Amino acid sequence: MNTQYFRFSVLACALGLASISSTYAATDIEKLQAEVDELKQKVEQAAEWKKPKTLIHLAGFADVGYTDADNSPSTFNLGTFAPIFHYQFSDLVMLEGELEFEINATGATSVSIDYLTVDIFVNDYMAFVGGKFLSPLGQFRQNLHPSWINKVASAPAGFGHDQAAPNAEVGIMLRGGFPLGGNSANYAIYVGNGPFLEWDAADGEVHAIETPGIGTDVDGKKVVGGRFGYYIPDTTFEFGLSYASGKASLKDGSTYEEGRDYDVTGVDFTYRPGNFDIRGEFIKQEYGTLATSTYDTAGGIWEAWYVQAAYKFLPSKWEAVVRYGEYDTPHASQDVEQWVAGVNYLFASNVIGKVNYEFNDNPNAGQTANDRVLLQLAYGF
Amino acid sequence: MLIKKTTLTALLSSVMFTAGMSSVVAEQETVGDFTRGAKAWSQNCIRCHNVRDPKELRDDQWITTTFHMRIRAGLTGQEVRDIIAFLQQSN
Numbered sequence: 067m068n069t070q071y072f073r074f075s076v077l078a079c080a081l082g083l084a085s086i087s088s089t090y091a092a093t094d095i096e097k098l099q100a101e102v103d104e105l106k107q108k109v110e111q112a113a114e115w116k117k118p119k120t121l122i123h124l125a126g127f128a129d130v131g132y133t134d135a136d137n138s139p140s141t142f143n144l145g146t147f148a149p150i151f152h153y154q155f156s157d158l159v160m161l162e163g164e165l166e167f168e169i170n171a172t173g174a175t176s177v178s179i180d181y182l183t184v185d186i187f188v189n190d191y192m193a194f195v196g197g198k199f200l201s202p203l204g205q206f207r208q209n210l211h212p213s214w215i216n217k218v219a220s221a222p223a224g225f226g227h228d229q230a231a232p233n234a235e236v237g238i239m240l241r242g243g244f245p246l247g248g249n250s251a252n253y254a255i256y257v258g259n260g261p262f263l264e265w266d267a268a269d270g271e272v273h274a275i276e277t278p279g280i281g282t283d284v285d286g287k288k289v290v291g292g293r294f295g296y297y298i299p300d301t302t303f304e305f306g307l308s309y310a311s312g313k314a315s316l317k318d319g320s321t322y323e324e325g326r327d328y329d330v331t332g333v334d335f336t337y338r339p340g341n342f343d344i345r346g347e348f349i350k351q352e353y354g355t356l357a358t359s360t361y362d363t364a365g366g367i368w369e370a371w372y373v374q375a376a377y378k379f380l381p382s383k384w385e386a387v388v389r390y391g392e393y394d395t396p397h398a399s400q401d402v403e404q405w406v407a408g409v410n411y412l413f414a415s416n417v418i419g420k421v422n423y424e425f426n427d428n429p430n431a432g433q434t435a436n437d438r439v440l441l442q443l444a445y446g447f
Numbered sequence: 448m449l450i451k452k453t454t455l456t457a458l459l460s461s462v463m464f465t466a467g468m469s470s471v472v473a474e475q476e477t478v479g480d481f482t483r484g485a486k487a488w489s490q491n492c493i494r495c496h497n498v499r500d501p502k503e504l505r506d507d508q509w510i511t512t513t514f515h516m517r518i519r520a521g522l523t524g525q526e527v528r529d530i531i532a533f534l535q536q537s538n
Binding site for chain 1: 463490491493494495496497499500503507508510511512513514517518519520521522523524525526
């Protein structure tokens with residue numbers, strides 16, 4: 067009896083264990099399957115990031131700084147915050163927009179559109195660009211002005227806003243690159259609204275050639291221009307030639323005069339041997355005479371040039387830079403002869419700390435010292 | 448009138464240039480090449496700025512960034528595809 071009872075008990079236990087084991091295995095497999103399915107879904111979702119037809123990207127740059135000048139109080143300054151929006155559809159269209167936020171002396175914030183374009187990639191060698199774009203004349207304004215790229219905390223004399231170098235245009239442009247003679251050529255051709263001549267009633271003179279990229283061409287006079295660049299990759303040498311021509315009208319408040327001749331000529335180069343970065347640029351804007359003008363019948367020339375050399379002390383993160391430039395205008399008070407010497411520290415390739423000493427002389431106006439110490443921390447993102 | 452003629456001439460020239468270029472690209476490649484991309488990346492970025500590490504951005508961000516640079520630096524479409532291939536495969 068006991069033996070029979072023992073056998074029955076063992077059999078019952080075995081059946082029970084088998085049943086439990088079977089149930090556990092089934093649950094485990096289902097759970098595992100669910101985890102695999104979930105992982106598969108996550109992988110598919112992650113893959114969607116890699117090649118969707120529409121891409122959105124926020125880039126840009128910002129900088130903060132400190133200035134101690136001879137003829138004004140020292141000050142901390144929030145230089146620029148310039149987010150750049152990229153919206154791209156496939157390899158066909160890209161919308162690019164850069165906003166520029168700045169804080170002025172009273173603490174107010176100003177916002178402007180630095181550029182906003184719709185780019186259509188026509189083929190491998192050409193893109194159509196429409197909207198407000200940085201002037202393609204020369205190199206500094208279109209490619210070197212972002213503070214994380216510019217190796218000096220200031221723009222070269224004459225290359226700031228509304229000085230000798232055209233800043234922006236509203237119009238259309240074709241640009242691209244193509245192989246030429248075993249090297250690379252690049253080009254930009256545009257038609258735009260052009261500039262206006264800002265009349266200063268107090269001084270009775272044309273104060274500046276304003277090139278902010280005007281949204282309405284009141285005088286209807288267009289400017290046609292462009293730049294051709296030739297790059298020799300093996301020697302890292304590039305040179306560019308720029309030219310533009312059209313009409314520009316003197317503006318006094320809301321009054322516009324008849325258009326007069328307007329021309330821009332420029333030449334630039336870049337050379338990157340070893341740890342050196344050497345570049346230079348010349349740009350000239352001029353407007354012609356207008357015999358019928360009731361303001362100023364004479365023409366005017368605004369021109370500027372600079373050369374800059376930088377050297378990286380690799381493998382350290384230190385860099386030295388020196389720049390010389392001149393800015394010449396019809397008004398002696400605006401002219402500048404400028405030296406800058408500086409030391410930079412590259413926290414990363416896109417994060418740069420700068421310490422500069424800027425010597426500004428204006429012998430045309432009898433000034434021999436308006437020097438500045440400039441500190442800047444710039445981040446390109 | 449002179450300006451209108453100038454503008455018209457410029458636009459016409461542009462269209463003709465576009466047409467001419469289109470015939471050149473009839474047999475263009477559609478994929479990027481890692482080796483050519485590495486060379487184009489090292490030779491072109493330094494024209495204006497410090498070279499950026501491929502690991503700084505995600506793969507999709509490199510696409511928009513490189514197309515942006517196509518406009519800025521006058522790169523060809525093939526150079527862009529090559530550079531994207533290099534950056535994404537090095538990421």
